[in-house]
Amino acid sequence: QAGEAKLTEVLKGAGFSRVRRATEGPFNMVLEARP
Secondary structure (H helix, E strand, C coil), X not given: CCCHXXXXXXXXXXXXXXXXXXXXXXXXXXXXXXX
C-alpha cells in the first residue's frame, strides 16, 4: 500500500498542484487533489 507521501508525489507528478488529506477512517484515507 502506498502512503500519503508517495500518493502525493505521484499526484503532483501527474499535474495536480494541491493535494490534501480530506478525511481518514480506520481502514481508509481520502485525499483531495486539485489541478
